[in-house]
Amino acid sequence: MKPKKVTVEKLDELHGKTPGLPAYCGKLCRHIDDGDHRLTKLEFDNSAISYRLWNFLLTEEDRLREARAAGKYIIGTMKDLGTIPVMTYSIPNTIAFYPDGAWWIPCVMELSGGLLLEADNLGIDESFCPVRAMLGAFVTEKHFPLPDLLICSSGAVCDDFSAIAQRIEAMGHPIEWWEMPHIRKPTPEEKTIPLLDGSPAPKIQHEYLIDEFTRLRLLLQEKTGVEVSDKILSAGIKRSNKIRQLLHELRDTVFLAEGIVLPALELLIAEMLAIHYCSDIDETEIILQEMVNEVKNRVANGFFIGNKSATKVFWVNPVADLRVMNMLEEYGCRLCGTDFMFTHALDQIPEDIPPLEALALAAMSDSMTSGSTQRAARICKDIKKIGSEALIISKIPGASHCAFEGKIISEIVKRECGIPVIEIEVPPMADVMMMNIKTKIKTLKEIVDIL
Amino acid sequence: MKNKVLYSSQYIPPEWIKIHGFQPVNMISQNNNAFQESSEGVCPYAELMFKQAELFDGSAVVFTTRCDQMRRISELYSSSGAKLFLMNIPATWQNQTAIGIYKDELKRLSSFLIQTGGTEPDFENLVTLFKNKKRPDPPKVGNEKRIALMGGPAIDFDSGLINLIQEHSAKICLDATEIGELAIPDVNLKKLADDPYSELAIAYFANMPDIAKRPNKQFYEHIDEMVKQRNIDAIIVRTYPWCDIWHAEIPRIKELFKLPLLHFTADVCTSPKNDSRLKTRLKAFFEIL
Ligand code: SF4
Ligand code: SF4
Numbered sequence: 001m002k003p004k005k006v007t008v009e010k011l012d013e014l015h016g017k018t019p020g021l022p023a024y025c026g027k028l029c030r031h032i033d034d035g036d037h038r039l040t041k042l043e044f045d046n047s048a049i050s051y052r053l054w055n056f057l058l059t060e061e062d063r064l065r066e067a068r069a070a071g072k073y074i075i076g077t078m079k080d081l082g083t084i085p086v087m088t089y090s091i092p093n094t095i096a097f098y099p100d101g102a103w104w105i106p107c108v109m110e111l112s113g114g115l116l117l118e119a120d121n122l123g124i125d126e127s128f129c130p131v132r133a134m135l136g137a138f139v140t141e142k143h144f145p146l147p148d149l150l151i152c153s154s155g156a157v158c159d160d161f162s163a164i165a166q167r168i169e170a171m172g173h174p175i176e177w178w179e180m181p182h183i184r185k186p187t188p189e190e191k192t193i194p195l196l197d198g199s200p201a202p203k204i205q206h207e208y209l210i211d212e213f214t215r216l217r218l219l220l221q222e223k224t225g226v227e228v229s230d231k232i233l234s235a236g237i238k239r240s241n242k243i244r245q246l247l248h249e250l251r252d253t254v255f256l257a258e259g260i261v262l263p264a265l266e267l268l269i270a271e272m273l274a275i276h277y278c279s280d281i282d283e284t285e286i287i288l289q290e291m292v293n294e295v296k297n298r299v300a301n302g303f304f305i306g307n308k309s310a311t312k313v314f315w316v317n318p319v320a321d322l323r324v325m326n327m328l329e330e331y332g333c334r335l336c337g338t339d340f341m342f343t344h345a346l347d348q349i350p351e352d353i354p355p356l357e358a359l360a361l362a363a364m365s366d367s368m369t370s371g372s373t374q375r376a377a378r379i380c381k382d383i384k385k386i387g388s389e390a391l392i393i394s395k396i397p398g399a400s401h402c403a404f405e406g407k408i409i410s411e412i413v414k415r416e417c418g419i420p421v422i423e424i425e426v427p428p429m430a431d432v433m434m435m436n437i438k439t440k441i442k443t444l445k446e447i448v449d450i451l
Numbered sequence: 452m453k454n455k456v457l458y459s460s461q462y463i464p465p466e467w468i469k470i471h472g473f474q475p476v477n478m479i480s481q482n483n484n485a486f487q488e489s490s491e492g493v494c495p496y497a498e499l500m501f502k503q504a505e506l507f508d509g510s511a512v513v514f515t516t517r518c519d520q521m522r523r524i525s526e527l528y529s530s531s532g533a534k535l536f537l538m539n540i541p542a543t544w545q546n547q548t549a550i551g552i553y554k555d556e557l558k559r560l561s562s563f564l565i566q567t568g569g570t571e572p573d574f575e576n577l578v579t580l581f582k583n584k585k586r587p588d589p590p591k592v593g594n595e596k597r598i599a600l601m602g603g604p605a606i607d608f609d610s611g612l613i614n615l616i617q618e619h620s621a622k623i624c625l626d627a628t629e630i631g632e633l634a635i636p637d638v639n640l641k642k643l644a645d646d647p648y649s650e651l652a653i654a655y656f657a658n659m660p661d662i663a664k665r666p667n668k669q670f671y672e673h674i675d676e677m678v679k680q681r682n683i684d685a686i687i688v689r690t691y692p693w694c695d696i697w698h699a700e701i702p703r704i705k706e707l708f709k710l711p712l713l714h715f716t717a718d719v720c721t722s723p724k725n726d727s728r729l730k731t732r733l734k735a736f737f738e739i740l
Contacts, residue, residue, distance in 0.1 A: 152665075155539075159519040162665065162695075170703055181552060182537070371523075371526045372526060
């Protein structure tokens with residue numbers, strides 16, 4: 001089948017035509033009836049794997065409830081991009097769940113879920129980033145079952161999340177906090193350790209994290225009744241690396257292809273799977289593998305979406321309104337490089353050192369815990385590798401990091417890579433700003449075409 | 452000016468700077484007139500600290516990671532190439548790792564100060580400095596309404612706020628702002644002499660009640676005690692725009708203390724004296740009281 005972008009109704013025509021799909025698959029339109037109205041405004045990749053991917057994403061709540069009913073232990077891993085979920089999935093009968101994912105509910109439900117209103121009522125207004133929807137979800141208990149245990153990182157994290165998580169705890173949902181130090185450059189006399197990207201970091205900070213993860217390991221043991229041995233953790237890391245490898249392959253194939261082999265929207269969803277596995281690590285692996293197969297097949301057959309002259313755009317930060325990902329292609333651009341704030345979850349976790357040491361390295365490699373300069377360095381490296389022609393930094397309304405990082409990243413990228421940069425702000429429902437976003441994307445394309 | 456070190460937070464012991472041969476300068480004590488306009492999305496207080504650092508002509512500047520805004524503003528400042536120390540302040544405090552981090556950061560600060568031209572730490576002097584440091588007595592109050600002030604750090608424009616409050620026969624009897632009374636450490640001199648790192652980590656970090664800590668129950672426990680001890684009648688919370696840390700806690704403060712509460716958001720560029728809306732709100736608040 002030649003790839004193209006289709007409506008949700010058209011994608012639903014695949015229903016019943018693909019054998020061997022899991023039970024959670026059904027017509028996507030059923031979710032519209034449940035309130036996911038944004039689906040009617042989005043365009044989707046027309047492949048069978050896209051159909052499965054979207055079904056997987058949109059059934060997380062049901063699958064979590066089934067897991068609860070089946071007696072699984074559910075751990076809410078908050079403000080954690082790829083560390084505690086790895087530990088959690090190492091433990092039998094336990095699943096990690098990512099409450100932060102409520103970030104996208106206001107968009108998907110076009111605000112009809114009332115989560116932002118709930119947050120407003122609790123004094124968490126639009127001066128906070130869209131993650132405030134998570135607070136609403138804890139209040140309504142409608143979007144996910146309350147986890148059995150909440151584990152949240154603190155320290156070098158955004159103020160938005162830290163403040164909201166504190167409110168959640170004060171509402172009677174106990175949280176186990178762990179300390180994520182601000183990762184700094186080592187001083188000349190300090191012992192260092194290489195992070196996942198090879199850059200040196202202070203060894204002492206690595207030791208702090210090992211201590212923290214040792215504490216969490218004991219907690220997990222106590223709560224689940226399972227011995228969280230090095231052996232099972234190592235197996236969990238191996239599994240996680242498989243997922244990371246698949247995502248890596250997917251990104252490389254998509255970014256380095258001659259034309260669009262996967263729309264930006266589906267790539268964003270695929271990246272999200274890799275950090276928390278959408279509450280099912282086995283299914284995540286199958287889906288990512290099939291996505292890799294699909295895009296490789298498209299490359300081999302020269303099947304592209306749209307024409308090959310699309311401007312190659314590197315995108316920084318996730319978009320609160322998924323529709324904006326579609327717009328990129330509508331205005332003659334394609335996604336070639338991303339930093340959706342979890343690039344560290346792409347790197348392989350070392351398998352040749354004790355597992356807690358390896359996980360500590362993974363946590364330290366999160367560029368959100370160091371500075372925007374370090375983040376920009378990775379972005380520049382990727383831009384040069386991929387050949388991205390422009391950079392878009394999407395600002396997240398209210399986010400405590402966004403007022404600072406845009407300036408730093410854009411200056412460094414302009415200087416190091418010599419490509420044009422724009423910043424756009426994307427709220428959860430960007431409809432009123434679409435003209436503005438469209439003009440900015442089109443102008444960016446025009447500038448690239450002139451250069 | 453070259454022997455001065457500018458610091459920005461309650462977690463940085465000025466005495467520690469002093470025993471390395473530098474004169475500590477609290478950013479808060481600097482002239483704030485240089486700051487005319489705050490930027491979108493940035494806590495004006497954090498931005499003010501950034502401007503103060505830019506204007507400072509001393510040996511070095513010390514920022515902390517206490518909140519994300521401060522952590523990130525220090526990065527902007529570091530791009531100027533200035534001598535900067537960013538002290539990592541853990542948000543958690545109930546575990547040994549966090550206390551260990553603070554102690555290590557004191558040691559790292561010490562090395563930094565020595566490399567910046569300071570001396571080896573004079574620990575004897577440290578004890579003397581704390582001997583002379585007295586916690587202020589609670590203010591004496593007559594028939595005035597007793598107010599607890601909370602929120603972002605008080606800066607010199609607050610004298611306008613204090614005057615306005617006094618005009619309504621009220622007095623600030625508890626300064627629970629970010630760098631107010633709660634930020635004054637309680638140091639055990641004997642322990643300080645025995646193990647300065649551990650005692651400073653306890654007094655300046657582990658026992659420091661702070662709304663930004665996770666969890667922040669220490670803050671509420673202390674305030675609750677003080678509100679009761681001082682018979683507080685009402686609470687005024689002044690937050691800075693874009694400060695999530697304080698902003699998120701307003702409903703909780705209201706709920707826990709069950710006292711009349713006035714919350715307002717103010718930029719550092721606007722003096723309360725010139726804010727007619729605030730004046731009206733204060734008037735109405737005190738009338739209701
Ligand atoms: S979007 Fe930014 S501000 Fe919001 S929770 Fe994520 S990291 Fe924090
Ligand atoms: S007022 Fe708020 S944002 Fe500003 S420095 Fe204090 S805690 Fe940080």
